[in-house]
Amino acid sequence: MAAPAKRVEQLDRVVIRFAGDSGDGMQLTGDRFTSETAQLGNDISTLPNFPAEIRAPAGTLPGVSSFQVHFADYDILTPGDAPDVLVAMNPAALKANLSELPAGADIIVNTDEFTRRNLAKVGYAASPLEDGSLADFAVHPVALTTLTLGALSELGVAKKDGERAKNMFALGLLSWMYSRPFESTLRFLERKFAKRPDLVAANKAAFQAGWNYGETTEAFAVRYEIKPARMSPGTYRNITGNQALALGLVAAAVRSGLPLFLGAYPITPASDILHELSKHKRFGVTTMQAEDEIAAIGAALGAAYGGALGVTTTSGPGVALKGETISLAIALELPLVIVDVQRAGPSTGMPTKTEQADLNMALFGRHGEAPLAVIAPKSPSDCFHAALEAARIALTYRTPVILLSDNYVANGSEPWLLPSAAELPDLRVTFATEPNTDDGRFLPYLRDPQTMARPWAVPGTPGLEHRIGGLEKADKTGDISYDPANHEFMVRTRQARIEAISVPEVDVEDPSEDAGVLVLGWGSTYGPIGAACRALRQRGLSVAQAHLRHLAPLPANLGAVLAGYDKVVVPEMNLGQLAAVIRSRYLVDVVPFNQVSGLPFTAGTLESMLEDVVKNG
Amino acid sequence: MAETVAVKLTAKDFKSDQEVRWCPGCGDYAILAAVQQFMPELGLPRENIVFVSGIGCSSRFPYYMNTYGMHSIHGRAPAIATGLSASRPDLSVWVVTGDGDALSIGGNHLIHALRRNVNIKILLFNNRIYGLTKGQYSPTSELGKITKSTPAGSADSPFNPLSLALGAEATFVARTIDSDRKHLQSVLRAAAAHEGSAFVEIYQNCNIFNDGAFELVKDPSTRDEHLIRLEQGEPITVGGLNVVHPEGSFGLKVQEGGTPIVHDATVEDPAYAFALSRLSGSDLGTTPIGVFRNVQRPSYDEIVRKQVHDAKAQATGTPDQMLDDLLNTGDTWTII
Numbered sequence: 018m019a020a021p022a023k024r025v026e027q028l029d030r031v032v033i034r035f036a037g038d039s040g041d042g043m044q045l046t047g048d049r050f051t052s053e054t055a056q057l058g059n060d061i062s063t064l065p066n067f068p069a070e071i072r073a074p075a076g077t078l079p080g081v082s083s084f085q086v087h088f089a090d091y092d093i094l095t096p097g098d099a100p101d102v103l104v105a106m107n108p109a110a111l112k113a114n115l116s117e118l119p120a121g122a123d124i125i126v127n128t129d130e131f132t133r134r135n136l137a138k139v140g141y142a143a144s145p146l147e148d149g150s151l152a153d154f155a156v157h158p159v160a161l162t163t164l165t166l167g168a169l170s171e172l173g174v175a176k177k178d179g180e181r182a183k184n185m186f187a188l189g190l191l192s193w194m195y196s197r198p199f200e201s202t203l204r205f206l207e208r209k210f211a212k213r214p215d216l217v218a219a220n221k222a223a224f225q226a227g228w229n230y231g232e233t234t235e236a237f238a239v240r241y242e243i244k245p246a247r248m249s250p251g252t253y254r255n256i257t258g259n260q261a262l263a264l265g266l267v268a269a270a271v272r273s274g275l276p277l278f279l280g281a282y283p284i285t286p287a288s289d290i291l292h293e294l295s296k297h298k299r300f301g302v303t304t305m306q307a308e309d310e311i312a313a314i315g316a317a318l319g320a321a322y323g324g325a326l327g328v329t330t331t332s333g334p335g336v337a338l339k340g341e342t343i344s345l346a347i348a349l350e351l352p353l354v355i356v357d358v359q360r361a362g363p364s365t366g367m368p369t370k371t372e373q374a375d376l377n378m379a380l381f382g383r384h385g386e387a388p389l390a391v392i393a394p395k396s397p398s399d400c401f402h403a404a405l406e407a408a409r410i411a412l413t414y415r416t417p418v419i420l421l422s423d424n425y426v427a428n429g430s431e432p433w434l435l436p437s438a439a440e441l442p443d444l445r446v447t448f449a450t451e452p453n454t455d456d457g458r459f460l461p462y463l464r465d466p467q468t469m470a471r472p473w474a475v476p477g478t479p480g481l482e483h484r485i486g487g488l489e490k491a492d493k494t495g496d497i498s499y500d501p502a503n504h505e506f507m508v509r510t511r512q513a514r515i516e517a518i519s520v521p522e523v524d525v526e527d528p529s530e531d532a533g534v535l536v537l538g539w540g541s542t543y544g545p546i547g548a549a550c551r552a553l554r555q556r557g558l559s560v561a562q563a564h565l566r567h568l569a570p571l572p573a574n575l576g577a578v579l580a581g582y583d584k585v586v587v588p589e590m591n592l593g594q595l596a597a598v599i600r601s602r603y604l605v606d607v608v609p610f611n612q613v614s615g616l617p618f619t620a621g622t623l624e625s626m627l628e629d630v631v632k633n634g
Numbered sequence: 635m636a637e638t639v640a641v642k643l644t645a646k647d648f649k650s651d652q653e654v655r656w657c658p659g660c661g662d663y664a665i666l667a668a669v670q671q672f673m674p675e676l677g678l679p680r681e682n683i684v685f686v687s688g689i690g691c692s693s694r695f696p697y698y699m700n701t702y703g704m705h706s707i708h709g710r711a712p713a714i715a716t717g718l719s720a721s722r723p724d725l726s727v728w729v730v731t732g733d734g735d736a737l738s739i740g741g742n743h744l745i746h747a748l749r750r751n752v753n754i755k756i757l758l759f760n761n762r763i764y765g766l767t768k769g770q771y772s773p774t775s776e777l778g779k780i781t782k783s784t785p786a787g788s789a790d791s792p793f794n795p796l797s798l799a800l801g802a803e804a805t806f807v808a809r810t811i812d813s814d815r816k817h818l819q820s821v822l823r824a825a826a827a828h829e830g831s832a833f834v835e836i837y838q839n840c841n842i843f844n845d846g847a848f849e850l851v852k853d854p855s856t857r858d859e860h861l862i863r864l865e866q867g868e869p870i871t872v873g874g875l876n877v878v879h880p881e882g883s884f885g886l887k888v889q890e891g892g893t894p895i896v897h898d899a900t901v902e903d904p905a906y907a908f909a910l911s912r913l914s915g916s917d918l919g920t921t922p923i924g925v926f927r928n929v930q931r932p933s934y935d936e937i938v939r940k941q942v943h944d945a946k947a948q949a950t951g952t953p954d955q956m957l958d959d960l961l962n963t964g965d966t967w968t969i970i
């Protein structure tokens with residue numbers, strides 16, 4: 018690939034969106050571009066956007082699948098508000114994404130797909146490539162399919178296989194444009210098609226042709242470079258939230274020394290956690306695909322009763338079904354981790370879109386006074402640490418814990434500085450083995466004075482035979498009790514023991530130390546809120562940011578933090594669920610800022626909202 | 635070297651300190667006594683035995699057993715027991731459930747536990763009524779049953795629990811009666827010896843809300859004409875009549891003369907046990923008791939544990955080292 022000199026420009030950041038039909042391999046193309054970019058050392062944040070249908074009719078708007086990658090020579094917090102470059106593999110991909118493009122954006126289109134038939138499918142009367150409607154953009158028409166087939170003509174691959182390699186042509190072209198190292202992609206192709214040498218050759222040739230096309234034709238006059246970001250030393254890997262969460266659960270099993278039992282029923286966007294964990298049996302991980310969400314949590318609870326780290330993973334509709342069993346776990350005071358990868362509801366809602374609207378359900382969605390711990394990860398890689406933290410709380414305090422992830426962090430990805438196993442928290446537990454009274458009896462509800470946890474006495478332990486159940490239990494003995502004073506005591510104790518869980522204080526980021534406005538977020542909004550705060554600060558405005566990982570119990574210093582600001586703004590992807598909690602608990606008249614479009618906040622949206630609050634109060 | 639003395643347990647060892655709270659005369663008492671007396675035969679220490687139940691009068695059972703036990707929530711005991719059994723091969727896990735618990739709210743878990751052949755023993759106390767909620771009809775109540783919730787008679791046909799279990803691919807299916815301790819214990823013995831799910835329907839009298847539901851097969855004056863005792867290797871007969879397989883028919887028939895079928899619970903084809911289960915309709919006309927089906931199939935527990943065991947056997951290094959390797963999988967890059 019020898020190069021005739023082309024102009025090279027330096028950029029500090031770029032957002033590229035690969036968009037095509039769901040059969041065009043856009044997720045894979047985006048993944049590979051991301052991996053090349055990671056090798057180069059840029060900071061990265063990615064976000065896929067899948068169609069809800071598995072195979073929507075080809076060439077239609079519902080069939081469009083896209084992958085956005087934001088990379089920079091500094092550390093970034095979001096996948097980017099809007100693409101600088103759109104790769105549109107067909108008219109549907111162009112139409113579906115055009116409204117999000119800022120003027121001046123580059124559009125690379127596969128002209129071969131702009132046939133009259135395909136244009137008609139998405140309601141284009143005339144080709145937008147010819148009617149002047151794209152005048153605001155820098156359009157690069159490329160006959161991607163023809164060029165790919167031309168490059169493969171010598172190889173004798175079937176036409177269908179040749180056409181399918183066009184995504185590699187696009188990847189080659191973009192890799193050239195942004196000066197990406199491509200060795201890992203070539204290796205990847207060898208691995209992926211190990212059993213089909215003809216496809217390895219075809220895809221490699223297509224990639225090379227794309228690269229050469231950029232280098233040799235005049236269609237692309239400029240090539241870009243984005244220097245590596247300054248990142249902390251260490252080994253990194255790019256990871257999605259769901260993967261990180263699964264690895265965090267494996268890490269919790271390793272660090273607790275307990276077998277992990279996952280009960281799950283497939284549901285978008287949580288299924289990938291089940292898929293990932295089912296690959297790690299060598300860590301003593303058992304995964305059970307149950308007949309429904311109720312059975313899934315039931316089996317996990319049964320395993321927890323037997324001394325395993327019991328976990329169930331699902332999304333909102335599944336949590337609704339699990340409610341009764343969660344209450345049982347609260348009454349039994351057994352450790353259990355319930356993962357809710359939130360999606361847009363109610364009901365089936367928009368399964369592939371994001372939302373934070375299950376907070377109320379997590380905090381309050383059960384019968385009776387049924388308190389438990391709730392935590393939420395703030396980014397894809399943070400899902401790893403959040404899973405460990407959920408396990409820590411569950412095991413230490415013998416309680417169910419709900420971990421509220423969402424589609425945005427679950428499917429988004431970012432570089433993850435890999436921790437070393439030995440530095441991870443020690444989660445070892447002690448099972449009860451002996452009677453716990455002076456007179457040699459075993460009282461299953463006698464609490465540890467420190468943690469208020471009851472003993473975990475698993476079946477198989479001689480001398481500690483006892484019965485537990487959902488009926489109200491007498492303090493200490495655990496015998497069935499209808500005594501009014503005992504019930505009052507037990508209800509208050511269950512509440513008190515959740516409130517007594519030790520959680521880290523919430524940090525405030527307020528570099529100027531003179532901010533009057535605090536933005537308080539939770540979960541996956543960390544990235545866009547952080548990016549908005551940075552942008553404001555760069556413009557000389559002061560704003561403080563605090564982000565909650567622990568929603569129950571809330572950090573002990575939160576009240577004091579809130580009291581330190583004139584105004585507290587709470588952005589959420591719901592109608593104000595955390596805001597209501599904060600108001601009722603701290604009597605602070607927070608300003609809610611809500612978006613329930615199924616899309617994550619853009620940094621720009623938050624920046625202009627916050628600017629208004631900072632300037633105008 | 636210390637000598638281990640195997641302590642011989644008795645029924646008394648399996649009685650918990652809890653006061654039994656069923657209505658006087660309830661069939662549950664007889665079942666409890668029979669189970670407690672049978673338990674020592676398992677030859678297991680008490681701590682390795684677990685009773686898991688759902689909700690209902692019958693589901694109070696675990697409180698009265700001096701073993702480990704969990705009184706869970708309505709219908710979910712098979713699911714909970716599945717997680718426990720799959721992760722703890724050393725335990726003998728028993729599920730106690732009622733006709734409402736197992737066949738209404740928990741029907742899904744029951745059929746899937748049986749299909750998976752989880753190594754649990756399911757005792758379904760069938761009193762053909764909702765006892766705990768004070769007498770509504772259940773999925774085993776006869777059509778037209780008049781109860782508090784069906785003053786004009788129930789409009790839905792009942793399940794035959796054994797037919798259902800067989801349809802769900804159960805490997806062990808049996809029926810017995812609360813008042814026949816000897817028979818009940820013989821069925822428990824066979825269930826306990828079975829690797830995989832054992833499904834045992836126990837006719838249980840609720841003397842408060844559905845008294846006499848099984849009188850036809852209990853009363854010595856009518857019993858012999860209506861009760862079929864299945865014995866392995868013995869011809870199947872009832873009150874001087876034979877159970878035969880008429881040529882050209884799919885099912886079994888009770889008739890005078892002909893050649894009685896010789897019972898074999900190990901017949902692979904579930905059609906045989908199913909035909910037996912159809913001998914009794916809702917009216918209990920001719921009701922077989924005993925072990926209908928007892929065949930071998932690998933249990934879910936065994937398969938799942940083998941997968942984990944085999945994966946572990948191939949692993950090398952300490953758990954922390956393995957974890958480090960796992961975290962460092964895929965395309966990684968290092969910044970110095």
Ligand SMILES: Cc1ncc(C[n+]2csc(CCOP(=O)(O)OP(=O)(O)O)c2C)c(N)n1
Pocket residue numbers: 689690691692693708731732733734735736759761763764765766767772
């Ligand atoms: C979710 C839920 N729904 C309803 C009930 C009320 N309930 C308790 S037991 C029962 C029926 C029990 O019938 P069965 O299983 O036949 O047991 P029996 O009392 O007859 O032994 C019902 C409806 C409950 N406890 N939980």
Ligand code: SF4
Pocket residue numbers: 655656657659660661662691692761765766839840841842843
């Ligand atoms: S209501 Fe019926 S089943 Fe329940 S305890 Fe009383 S007699 Fe037994």
Ligand SMILES: [Mg+2]
Pocket residue numbers: 690732733734759760761762763764765772
């Ligand atoms: Mg009943």
